[in-house]
Amino acid sequence: MNEVTGRPVNEAGGLAGPPVNVLVVNTGSSSLKMRLLGSADEVLAEAHIERWDGTGHVKEFVGGLPRVDVVGHRVVHGGSFFTGPVVLDSAVRDRLAELTDLAPLHQPRALAGIDAVRAALPGVPAVACFDTAFHAGLPDFAATYALPAAWRRQWDLRRYGFHGLSHAYAARRAAALLGRPLASLRVVTCHLGAGASLCAVAGGRSVDTTMGFTPLEGLVMATRSGSVDPGLLVWLQRHGKLSVDELDDALVHHSGLAGLAELPGGDLRDVHSAADSGSAPAALALDVYGHRLRAHIAAMTAAMNGLDVLVFTGGAGEHDSLLRADTTAGLSYLGLAVDPARNRDCHPDADISTAGAPVRTLVITAREDIEIAAQARSALG
Numbered sequence: 001m002n003e004v005t006g007r008p009v010n011e012a013g014g015l016a017g018p019p020v021n022v023l024v025v026n027t028g029s030s031s032l033k034m035r036l037l038g039s040a041d042e043v044l045a046e047a048h049i050e051r052w053d054g055t056g057h058v059k060e061f062v063g064g065l066p067r068v069d070v071v072g073h074r075v076v077h078g079g080s081f082f083t084g085p086v087v088l089d090s091a092v093r094d095r096l097a098e099l100t101d102l103a104p105l106h107q108p109r110a111l112a113g114i115d116a117v118r119a120a121l122p123g124v125p126a127v128a129c130f131d132t133a134f135h136a137g138l139p140d141f142a143a144t145y146a147l148p149a150a151w152r153r154q155w156d157l158r159r160y161g162f163h164g165l166s167h168a169y170a171a172r173r174a175a176a177l178l179g180r181p182l183a184s185l186r187v188v189t190c191h192l193g194a195g196a197s198l199c200a201v202a203g204g205r206s207v208d209t210t211m212g213f214t215p216l217e218g219l220v221m222a223t224r225s226g227s228v229d230p231g232l233l234v235w236l237q238r239h240g241k242l243s244v245d246e247l248d249d250a251l252v253h254h255s256g257l258a259g260l261a262e263l264p265g266g267d268l269r270d271v272h273s274a275a276d277s278g279s280a281p282a283a284l285a286l287d288v289y290g291h292r293l294r295a296h297i298a299a300m301t302a303a304m305n306g307l308d309v310l311v312f313t314g315g316a317g318e319h320d321s322l323l324r325a326d327t328t329a330g331l332s333y334l335g336l337a338v339d340p341a342r343n344r345d346c347h348p349d350a351d352i353s354t355a356g357a358p359v360r361t362l363v364i365t366a367r368e369d370i371e372i373a374a375q376a377r378s379a380l381g
Contacts, residue, residue: 020039020069020070020380021036021037021066021068021070022069022070022072022376023035023036023062023068023070023072023117023121024036024074024368024369024372024376025071025073025074025114026074026368027073027113028109029105029109030050031050031052032049032052032057032109033046033047033049033369034046034048034058036065036066041370041373044065045061045066047061052109054108054112055116058116058117058120059119059120062117068124069124069125070125070127070376070380071117071121071124071127072085072126072127072372072373072376073113073114073127074129074131074165074372075096075128075129075130075131076103076106076107076110076131076162077099077102077103077106077130077131077132077160078128078132078133079132079156079160080156080158082130083133084133084375085127085128085129085375085376085378086128087125087127087379088114088126088128093111096110096111097111102160102213103215114126127375127380129165129371130164131163131164132160132161132162134161134199134206135160135162135209137205138159138161138206138209139207142207142208144158159209159211159217161197161199161206162197162209163195163199163211164199164206165371166189166191166314166366167189167197167209168206168371169366169367169370170313170366171185171199171204171311172204173349173367174187174311174364175187177351177364178351178360182203183203185202185203185309186202186305186306186307187200187311188297188300188301188311189311190293190310190313190314190317191313191314191366192219192293192313192323193222193314193315193317193366194222194266194267195221195222196220196316197209197218198219198300200300200301202303208300209300210296216252219293220257220260220288220289220292221256221257222257222265222266222268223252223253223254223255223257223258223259223265224251224252225251225255225256226256226292228251233247260281260288260289261274261279261284268320271285272320272322290323290326294330297310301334307334308359308360310328310336310360310362312362312363313348313363313364313366315366317363317366318348318363318366321343321344324352335357335358336361337353337354337356338353339353339355348363348364349364350362
């Protein structure tokens with residue numbers, strides 16, 4: 001018998017008997033999403049708290065659930081130490097807390113979620129699943145910054161990458177939709193939401209991605225700048241007399257679409273609306289966003305020496321048909337072509353390519369919860 005769940009154990013030491021129900025806990029920088037998935041990943045119960053203060057809600061939701069066999073927690077940063085899902089205990093929790101300075105918006109929230117669920121479900125095993133883990137095997141040439149070796153060794157400076165749970169699921173789902181082995185495909189997955197990143201997935205592995213040491217690198221995002229010249233930041237400190245805290249706040253909270261369009265929050269829908277109403281800053285914001293997105297997709301394609309599938313996922317990727325049309329039109333030389341009607345009317349998961357397009361374009365619902373549930377089950381054997 002398993003000491004925690006009280007369920008039978010098979011010959012390999014894994015859980016036998018009834019299917020495993022997984023409570024998936026996804027804490028964002030302000031929100032909390034909880035979803036109980038059954039053995040076929042069917043949704044048995046769910047809750048979404050848009051503004052979670054780190055207390056409350058959890059006990060009430062958990063108290064009304066049917067059987068929970070294991071909890072899977074999304075954790076943004078695993079550093080170099082955690083390169084796969086890990087069963088949570090006090091030592092693991094302490095190690096996660098040490099990584100807070102690498103993800104100051106998300107790591108404390110994940111820890112609060114871990115503590116709250118553990119208090120509500122004492123004795124139920126929990127597994128941490130990491131957004132960085134999918135990128136842990138990046139080739140050295142893709143993961144390494146051209147910085148002094150002493151710095152890289154002392155502070156473990158490297159490109160970690162993020163949104164790995166979403167990228168891993170989207171690539172695997174794309175292969176299933178096309179009826180082709182993932183190992184045979186070169187896929188660029190575009191996770192486009194308030195935070196945004198791309199991943200080059202070759203043979204099922206992440207071989208390049210746009211986010212780096214922190215989630216600031218790469219694409220233009222809602223309020224995050226994406227990549228900027230580091231010399232510009234040095235100049236602002238030296239000549240603009242900006243402090244580190246001022247730079248950090250501006251780059252994370254007031255840049256990106258928000259800074260370009262001069263619209264608080266930087267929601268892409270609001271930017272579209274403002275541009276349609278004649279706002280020049282909003283129109284520029286869309287142009288910059290699209291230019292960077294196309295450039296980075298091309299770079300991900302180059303990392304794999306070609307492209308078989310382009311996947312749009314995340315809030316904007318799933319719902320912004322104009323964004324998808326503009327992006328693929330600017331990359332037609334790669335073999336991308338979308339059918340206007342399929343694109344306009346699509347309901348994910350869907351193939352929106354024209355019939356003869358050599359590279360397929362898919363729209364896939366982001367389901368980190370399914371990836372987390374699979375990893376949680378795997379971690380328990």
